Structures are given as structure tokens and as C-alpha cells.
Amino acid sequence: MSLDRRSGCPxxxxxxVFGDRWSLIILRDMIFGGRRHFRELLNGSIEGIASNILADRLKRLMELGMLTKADDPSHKQKAIYSLTEMAITLVPILAHLGAWGRVWLPTSEELSIxxxxxxxxxxxxxxxxxxxxRHEHLGMPLDTASGPSVRATLQAAYQAVVARKALGASPAA
Amino acid sequence: MSLDRRSGCPxxxxxxVFGDRWSLIILRDMIFGGRRHFRELLNGSIEGIASNILADRLKRLMELGMLTKADDPSHKQKAIYSLTEMAITLVPILAHLGAWGRVWLPTSEELSIxxxxxxxxxxxxxxxxxxxxRHEHLGMPLDTASGPSVRATLQAAYQAVVARKALGASPAA
DNA sequence: TGCAACCGATTGCAAAATGCAATCGGATCA
DNA sequence: TGATCCGATTGCATTTTGCAATCGGTTGCA
Incomplete structure (x- = not known):
């Protein structure tokens, strides 16, 4: 929260920017979960952020240039949050972080797939x-003709694990 | 500090593990600064950690399996901290993080070189x-015959920038 | 031998951040 | 019209942090 004891070290x-318990969780849910609204972020994340903390972090991330906010045309009260390029370039870091956590920490199968x-x-x-x-959040054209979206692919894999586990321990035996 | 509101997500x-203000700073100083002792970490880091926080984080990082502690044979009171493999594999993440910070944040030249x-x-x-x-902290043999160490190379580059800046704004003009 | 400096912490206390539940005024939906 | 949802905000208890002083012991030096 400070921004003052800074030392110029990258x-x-x-x-x-995100050395706290929640900022990166919010960005994770926006990036991988596709969440754009306050309520989606509030109720959607497994970890259960408090609404005042969420409001504070969204404001802070906007001030830092990681997010922008705009009115949702479909609903006068809804605000829609967008990732900036600065936030989108976190994807490789999140990928590395996830890979490291998967190796060293007790991750659950469905959430680490x-x-x-x-x-x-x-x-x-x-x-x-x-x-x-960039297409979703910044309105950039999608140059690569692409097949299913990465998020949809990741989500499908998640659902597949959840479904398999729901069928019991030995599904295809 | 909690370790309870966990969600299995990597x-x-x-x-x-390191979503706080200090844990990753400590690891940074051990990895890139070569610091192994309490006092080195306390006085060495630019950001100025408090001694109680440092003690707490070292303990926590040990409990998490990122560090080990041993007696320094040269001094009965000195403890020497070592990185575990778990901590050493953070190097790529730190490299990415540094690269991201260098692009998007107001880093200083000497600290971002x-x-x-x-x-x-x-x-x-x-x-x-x-x-x-791994050689320094885990006693593994150095298989690649190597030339100057990476840390020494990084440190030399840092010193070069500091020296150039100390000579004034236009040294070679 | 004496004494200052240094060793890794620990203590007490003030300040700040966080967690939690209730609530706000307005918009939407039935 | 009334229930529901919208993005927050408030008050308050708890937890974490920052800071300075200090601890008991070890070491180096005169």
C-alpha cells in the first residue's frame, strides 16, 4: 500500500505493485477467469475476497495503470474493468508462477490442470x-486465425477433471 | 501469514509463499546479493527491513522449505542460511519479474542493469x-567449466554503472 | 584481562492493513 | 410495487507491520 519505500530495483x-495477498488474485481471475465486473470478482474467486478490499485493490490497480474502468452499456450501474497492456504482459510471469507452484506446492489437480x-x-x-x-480488453484485431480460444481450452480441461472426479475415483476402469 | 484460506490453485x-512485502526481497538478496547471514540481510538490502520482520520471514521461509539454517563454523554465533532447490528454481521467475518491472516501472539504471x-x-x-x-548452497559439483560466475558478472556491470554515474553526467564526452 | 563491537534474535508499543458484516442509494426486473 | 442486483462504503475488531530499544552471548583487539 505504501509506494514510498521504493528502491528503483525492478x-x-x-x-x-502486486506484492500483497490480493492484487494478483484479482488479475488471475480477470485473465484466466474472464471476469470483468465487481460482483464476478467478488463472488467468483475461490479465495473469498472482502468487498472493501476488492474495491480498494481495483482502485489501486487502476492508479498503477494495470486496469481501466468503463461503463457497461447494457446496465447503467455496471462497471466493466479492462486489463491494460501492462497487465496482459503478466501472462508469462503467471505461467511461470503456476508452473513453479505446481511443482513445489500442494496444488489440487483440477485447479492445476x-x-x-x-x-x-x-x-x-x-x-x-x-x-x-488484447482483443477482448483493448479492442485489437485478432491477427492469427485461431481455433478455440485459449481460455476456452483451459476451461474445458478444468471441467473435464471436475467431471471425472465427480464420477467417482475409478471412472473408466 | 495465514496458510489456511488456501485454494489449491498454484x-x-x-x-x-511470497505474496508479502518482504519474503521475495530476502530471497532476492540471497540469490543475487550472495547474502547468507542475518546481519548481511538486515543491513545490506536497500529497502531496510526491520529485524523482527526479518527474523519472522526467515523462520517462515524455513518452515516452507525454501531455506535451511546451519551453524557457521567460523563463528559460534553466526548462522548461515542456505537456499533449497525450491528457492533456487525461483530464478526464472525473478528474471521474468525483473524484466517486466524494467519495462513498466520507474526502475533506476544501476539497479536494473x-x-x-x-x-x-x-x-x-x-x-x-x-x-x-546449487554449488554454493547445496554443495553440488559444478559440472560446466565456466569462466567468471554469473553473480560476479552482474555485480561488475552494476559497479560499472555506479562508477560511470559517479564521474558525472557526461563521462566520455 | 577488559571492553567495545558484533551475533541472531526478542520485546513493547504505536500505526497501518485486513477481515467481516451490515448497509448505502440507485437501477433493473418481475 | 417489491424483490433483487449494482458497485461500492462504513464501522469495528483483529492481525500485521514498523520502529527503536534491548537481550544474552561471542569475538577481536589493546
Whole structure:
């Protein structure tokens, strides 16, 4: 919250941007979950952020240039949040972070399948995903004719794991 | 500090490890600064961590399996902290983070030169650096006959920038 | 031998951040 | 018209942080 004890070190400055418990969670939900509205972020994330913290972090991320806010034309009260290029370029970092967490931390299978696919896809997949995000959030044209979106692919893999687990421990046996 | 509101998501779990203001700063100083002792970490880092916070984070990072502590044979009171493999594999993440910060945040020239070199070196340089860290911290043999250490190279570049700036604005004009 | 400096922490206390539940005024929907 | 949803905001208890002083012990030096 401070922004003052800064030291010009890239890592330190990066930590001042998302070195807290929630900022990167919000960005994760926007990037991978496709969430754009306050309520979606409030109720959608598994971790359960409080509304005042969410409001504060959205404001802070806007001030830092990671997000922009606009009126949702379909609903006079709805605000729609968009990622900036600055936030979209976090995708490789999030991919690395997910890969590291998958190796070293007790991740759950259904929630780490996306990290696994993202890791396996490597930089080309990240680039495709970033292009899709630029399209969604910045209105850029989609130059690569593409097939299913990366997010849809990740989501489908997640659903497949959830469905398999719901059928019981030994589904195809 | 919680470790409870966990959600199995790799990114969330990663944030529970170093999603705070100081943990990653400490690891940065150990990795890039070569610091191994409490006092070095306390007085060495530009950002000025408090001693109680440092003690708490070192303990926490040990509990998480990122660090180990041992007696320094040269001094009965000195403790020497070592990185584990889990911490050493953060090097690519730190490299990416530094690269991102260098692009998007107001980094200082002398403190970002290391991030720049690390970025330009790419994965091969990171691997060499990680091997050196494994040698220093885990006692592994150095298989690649190597030339100057990565840390020394980064440090020399930093010193060169500092020296150039100390000579005044237009040194070679 | 004495004494200052240094070792890794720990303590007490003030300030700030966070978590939580209730609530706001307005817009939308039935 | 009334229930529901919208993005927040408020008040308050709890937790975390920052800061300075200090701890008991070790070391280096005169």
C-alpha cells in the first residue's frame, strides 16, 4: 500500500505493485477467469475476497495503470474493468508462477490442470492468449486465425477433471 | 501469514509463499546479493527491513522449505542460511519479474542493469546461475567449466554503472 | 584481562492493513 | 410495487507491520 519505500530495483518495484495477498488474485481471475465486473470478482474467486478490499485493490490497480474502468452499456450501474497492456504482459510471469507452484506446492489437480496446459503450451501459447486478451480488453484485431480460444481450452480441461472426479475415483476402469 | 484460506490453485499457493512485502526481497538478496547471514540481510538490502520482520520471514521461509539454517563454523554465533532447490528454481521467475518491472516501472539504471543482463542471457544463463547457486548452497559439483560466475558478472556491470554515474553526467564526452 | 563491537534474535508499543458484516442509494426486473 | 442486483462504503475488531530499544552471548583487539 505504501509506494514510498521504493528502491528503483525492478523486483522491489514489482512487489510494490502486486506484492500483497490480493492484487494478483484479482488479475488471475480477470485473465484466466474472464471476469470483468465487481460482483464476478467478488463472488467468483475461490479465495473469498472482502468487498472493501476488492474495491480498494481495483482502485489501486487502476492508479498503477494495470486496469481501466468503463461503463457497461447494457446496465447503467455496471462497471466493466479492462486489463491494460501492462497487465496482459503478466501472462508469462503467471505461467511461470503456476508452473513453479505446481511443482513445489500442494496444488489440487483440477485447479492445476490449467497451469499444466499453459506450461506445456510454452511461449507460443502465451502469445496466442495475450493476443486474445488484447482483443477482448483493448479492442485489437485478432491477427492469427485461431481455433478455440485459449481460455476456452483451459476451461474445458478444468471441467473435464471436475467431471471425472465427480464420477467417482475409478471412472473408466 | 495465514496458510489456511488456501485454494489449491498454484498461483494462490505461490502467493501464500511470497505474496508479502518482504519474503521475495530476502530471497532476492540471497540469490543475487550472495547474502547468507542475518546481519548481511538486515543491513545490506536497500529497502531496510526491520529485524523482527526479518527474523519472522526467515523462520517462515524455513518452515516452507525454501531455506535451511546451519551453524557457521567460523563463528559460534553466526548462522548461515542456505537456499533449497525450491528457492533456487525461483530464478526464472525473478528474471521474468525483473524484466517486466524494467519495462513498466520507474526502475533506476544501476539497479536494473542486472535484470537486463539476466534477461538477455535467457534460460541458458539462468541455468548456469542456478548451477552456481546449487554449488554454493547445496554443495553440488559444478559440472560446466565456466569462466567468471554469473553473480560476479552482474555485480561488475552494476559497479560499472555506479562508477560511470559517479564521474558525472557526461563521462566520455 | 577488559571492553567495545558484533551475533541472531526478542520485546513493547504505536500505526497501518485486513477481515467481516451490515448497509448505502440507485437501477433493473418481475 | 417489491424483490433483487449494482458497485461500492462504513464501522469495528483483529492481525500485521514498523520502529527503536534491548537481550544474552561471542569475538577481536589493546
Amino acid at each position: 523486483i522491489n518495484l514489482s512487489l510494490e 490449467r497451469a499444466e496446459l499453459l506450461e506445456k503450451g510454452g511461449p507460443p501459447l502465451w502469445e496466442k492468449f495475450m493476443d486474445e486478451l | 498461483i494462490n499457493l505461490s502467493l501464500e 542486472r535484470a537486463e543482463l539476466l534477461e538477455k542471457g535467457g534460460p541458458p544463463l539462468w541455468e548456469k546461475f542456478m548451477d552456481e547457486l
